[in-house]
Amino acid sequence: GQQVMQIPQYQHVQEGEDFTTYCNSSTTLSNIQWYKQRPGGHPVFLIQLVKSGEVKKQKRLTFQFGEAKKNSSLHITATQTTDVGTYFCAGRPTYSSASKIIFGSGTRLSIRP
């Protein structure tokens, strides 16, 4: 079936280091969304990418959608303790008739102060 995989599963970094999580789909996606879930919290929407090769930035966060619209990445520059949480990508397969969004397995980010 359709799958959205994320790597790495966990990332532990020193505060100030960069962080990147990668999202790969087995099928072409119409769009990709990114969510952040703080420990004990619920997912919160960060951004949506729609166009092939699209790059968007939010302060220290850079989001990219691959040319083939099958992969995406989230890069955080100079991590801060407020960045702790699990980052999920979620994509809508192009051939999905129900506009169904499939969530990735997430990358949990922890930070050493």
Add this chain to the structure above:
Amino acid sequence: EAEVAQSPRYKITEKSQAVAFWCDPISGHATLYWYRQILGQGPELLVQFQDESVVDDSQLPKDRFSAERLKGVDSTLKIQPAELGDSAMYLCASSRQGGFYEQYFGPGTRLTVT
């Protein structure tokens, strides 16, 4: 700021009992989702409503789970009978219209089946 409401926040039930969760989406949001999230994993879609109609319930264990959104506003997810493996966080989310709009999640219901 409008929020998705869910209740209860926590539920402990014995296996074979019935349990129900309620969700009130953001006003005006046509699409409502129920997800199950097991610790350490991503949300898994159980059912998606467009207004009052189910548009996807392919991952819903229909022998024990049911969901309804009778008036196209709030929704109820029911499990009967509950099994030990149903212990998880049940998240409700809503969006303006389908998969091209951001989803707003509620705080979730943490279910523990003993």
